[in-house]
Amino acid sequence: xxxLLGVAAAAGAAFALGFASMSLADDPxxxxxxxxxxxxxxxxxxxxxxxxxxxxxxxxxKNLVIPPDRSRYGNFDALSAxxxxxxxxxxxxxAHDPAARGDExxxxxxxxxxxxxxxxxxxxxxxxxxxxxEIRAARTPAAIAQxxxxxxxxxxxxxxxxxxxxxxxxxxxxxxxxxxxxxGLPDRDYYLEPAFAAKKAKYQAYVAQMLTLANWPDxxxxxxxxxxxxxxxxxxxxxxxxxxxxxxxxxxxTPAELAAASPGFDWTAYLNAAGLGSATRVVVSENTALPxxxxxxxxxxxxxxxxxxxxxxxxxxxPFLSKPFVDAAFEFxxxxxxxxxxxxxxxxxxxxxxxxxxGEAVGQVYVAAYFPxxxxxxxxxxxANIRASLVARIQRVTWMTDATKQRAxxxxxxxxxxxxxxxxxxxxxxxxxxxxxxxxxxRAAAFEWRRRLNHLGQPVDRTEWGMTPQTVNAYYNPTxxxxxxxxxxxxxxxxxxxxDMAVNYGGIGGVIGHEMxxxxxxxxxxxxxxxALADWWTPADDAKFVVQTTRLGAQYSAVEPIAGTHIKGxxxxxxxxxxxxxxLLGLDAYHMSLAGKPAPVLxxxxxxxxxxxxxxxxxxGAIRPDALRQQLVSDPHSPETARVNQxxxxxxxxxxxxxxxxxxxxxxxxxxxxxxx
Ligand SMILES: [Zn+2]
Numbered sequence: 001x002x003x004l005l006g007v008a009a010a011a012g013a014a015f016a017l018g019f020a021s022m023s024l025a026d027d028p029x030x031x032x033x034x035x036x037x038x039x040x041x042x043x044x045x046x047x048x049x050x051x052x053x054x055x056x057x058x059x060x061x062k063n064l065v066i067p068p069d070r071s072r073y074g075n076f077d078a079l080s081a082x083x084x085x086x087x088x089x090x091x092x093x094x095a096h097d098p099a100a101r102g103d104e105x106x107x108x109x110x111x112x113x114x115x116x117x118x119x120x121x122x123x124x125x126x127x128x129x130x131x132x133x134e135i136r137a138a139r140t141p142a143a144i145a146q147x148x149x150x151x152x153x154x155x156x157x158x159x160x161x162x163x164x165x166x167x168x169x170x171x172x173x174x175x176x177x178x179x180x181x182x183x184g185l186p187d188r189d190y191y192l193e194p195a196f197a198a199k200k201a202k203y204q205a206y207v208a209q210m211l212t213l214a215n216w217p218d219x220x221x222x223x224x225x226x227x228x229x230x231x232x233x234x235x236x237x238x239x240x241x242x243x244x245x246x247x248x249x250x251x252x253x254t255p256a257e258l259a260a261a262s263p264g265f266d267w268t269a270y271l272n273a274a275g276l277g278s279a280t281r282v283v284v285s286e287n288t289a290l291p292x293x294x295x296x297x298x299x300x301x302x303x304x305x306x307x308x309x310x311x312x313x314x315x316x317x318x319p320f321l322s323k324p325f326v327d328a329a330f331e332f333x334x335x336x337x338x339x340x341x342x343x344x345x346x347x348x349x350x351x352x353x354x355x356x357x358x359g360e361a362v363g364q365v366y367v368a369a370y371f372p373x374x375x376x377x378x379x380x381x382x383x384a385n386i387r388a389s390l391v392a393r394i395q396r397v398t399w400m401t402d403a404t405k406q407r408a409x410x411x412x413x414x415x416x417x418x419x420x421x422x423x424x425x426x427x428x429x430x431x432x433x434x435x436x437x438x439x440x441x442x443r444a445a446a447f448e449w450r451r452r453l454n455h456l457g458q459p460v461d462r463t464e465w466g467m468t469p470q471t472v473n474a475y476y477n478p479t480x481x482x483x484x485x486x487x488x489x490x491x492x493x494x495x496x497x498x499x500d501m502a503v504n505y506g507g508i509g510g511v512i513g514h515e516m517x518x519x520x521x522x523x524x525x526x527x528x529x530x531x532a533l534a535d536w537w538t539p540a541d542d543a544k545f546v547v548q549t550t551r552l553g554a555q556y557s558a559v560e561p562i563a564g565t566h567i568k569g570x571x572x573x574x575x576x577x578x579x580x581x582x583x584l585l586g587l588d589a590y591h592m593s594l595a596g597k598p599a600p601v602l603x604x605x606x607x608x609x610x611x612x613x614x615x616x617x618x619x620x621g622a623i624r625p626d627a628l629r630q631q632l633v634s635d636p637h638s639p640e641t642a643r644v645n646q647x648x649x650x651x652x653x654x655x656x657x658x659x660x661x662x663x664x665x666x667x668x669x670x671x672x673x674x675x676x677x
Contacts, residue, residue, distance in 0.1 A: 031492035070340060079489075095108035164176060168250055183230055202336050321438070386585050404537055474515050506586050581676065
């Protein structure tokens with residue numbers, strides 16, 4: 001439900017850590033010389049109006065070698081790598097410090113358990129022992145439904161996903177959400193589109209390989225049955241674009257009504273096993289898919305459902321098992337699906353695992369060591385400027401009636417902002433960590449699910465964060481009407497207090513504007529200022545909004561990043577609207593910050609030109625073809641080249657700043673440019 005920026009997750013003061021804190025004020029040297037933008041990374045043989053992404057980033061991209069253990073690399077990823085290094089330092093220290101106590105000791109223990117490769121290899125498939133017999137013993141549909149109900153708290157897989165989230169129509173309370181699940185490939189397209197036939201065939205071989213490693217009988221035949229089951233589920237499943245409709249995905253009903261509408265699946269057994277047996281109301285997302293998925297369940301032989309569960313457990317547990325499992329999962333999941341050439345070093349995988357299991361315990365140490373308090377105040381001032389720019393834009397739009405404008409302004413006034421880290425840290429004291437890695441992973445999942453279950457019946461806790469502070473990303477959360485910026489994104493290339501402010505307004509200013517615009521994109525606009533899914537639009541305003549977004553969708557759908565594969569304009573609509581709003585707001589806020597004074601010229605570049613370069617630099621990078629293909633079908637974000645070129649060509653100020661003329665390849669006539677906010 002949250003809308004992210006990019007692709008596609010102990011007691012602070014008590015830790016007297018010796019890390020050198022980054023200081024904002026004392027470091028006058030920008031990260032990117034000479035003034036925050038890497039001029040040498042441009043390709044000045046390319047005209048800005050021909051390909052602005054290449055003009056701004058071309059030499060960097062041409063010389064870039066994607067590290068063998070990555071499927072993409074660029075400025076965004078380099079910052080993620082810095083965060084990874086820092087968490088590595090934190091975990092090494094916690095793992096080897098005999099004085100570590102509480103959560104710091106736990107993250108150290110978890111890390112040590114992951115790094116103990118000798119022990120893990122010696123155990124082989126033994127850590128699967130608690131799970132596979134339970135699957136063999138599940139010989140009835142009700143027993144399989146029970147396994148599926150336990151999916152959130154174990155390694156079991158499920159045809160039906162469950163979650164406890166803020167109720168979209170009553171955002172002061174939580175609700176039980178149920179939806180489609182059950183696919184082992186990144187998206188339904190991988191099962192249904194001819195372009196993915198080779199990947200699907202390799203998936204079937206991978207399923208057979210995993211079942212063989214787990215000593216499951218009839219591996220080859222069961223692999224075929226499993227892929228057939230998932231293909232049926234894929235056919236029944238909604239697309240990512242359909243899932244972006246907050247109204248159509250809100251279908252409240254009683255469990256009895258759900259069971260009547262979707263016969264063939266033991267909903268009572270499932271809900272009881274999930275810990276949701278006392279729920280009197282559930283919100284179903286894909287209400288036309290669930291009856292079909294229940295029917296697929298009913299007609300699948302028990303032995304195939306058992307094999308499907310066995311594969312699911314092994315697939316999920318593989319990264320925490322011995323080398324044959326790790327290698328097999330890497331070969332398929334990373335190499336075949338994403339084109340990644342080499343396995344990531346073990347410590348990097350350990351960092352990801354600890355971040356996933358105990359992210360706020362890590363984050364608390366991270367913030368104490370690496371987040372300068374002054375960054376928060378600077379960020380608050382920037383957010384205020386961007387908000388003022390959006391107020392002015394809403395007041396100026398010509399297509400919207402005054403009544404709807406007032407509601408939009410009211411929603412913007414109610415928007416709340418979180419910067420850096422949570423005011424209240426998560427309490428991990430009930431989570432036990434020891435040297436049994438599979439047990440740790442399982443207990444962490446169960447701990448997290450218990451935490452969510454405990455929300456039911458409680459008032460909504462507005463202090464919670466959906467990302468850890470060490471995550472390089474940001475999000476808008478529509479049911480809280482809030483924008484959230486973790487500490488780790490407040491660094492170059494996004495934010496550099498030593499850099500020229502125009503570059504910062506194009507970078508972090510654009511990011512703030514992006515998240516703020518999500519509140520008014522094709523999805524966020526259906527929520528009001530309190531976070532409730534409650535339409536505040538007149539039909540006439542609604543129709544005019546759709547005219548603009550339809551035009552934007554057509555622009556993106558025309559882009560073909562891989563021969564034969566286009567951007568999905570509907571799937572990426574919200575992110576594309578947010579990118580357009582983000583850049584416009586960054587530019588406006590920069591102008592506002594000049595307070596009537598002329599912008600300085602640096603290296604022959606005007607202030608406005610540097611705002612556009614700052615935006616382009618954020619998205620500078622490269623991606624492997626298989627990863628790009630995966631992004632195009634399974635990610636709501638457009639590829640980075642489009643996040644630059646398709647955005648700037650709708651911005652009037654870009655034409656003025658770079659003297660773009662009719663005949664330039666990116667040129668769009670003024671009356672055809674998309675103007676939403
Ligand atoms: Zn976004």
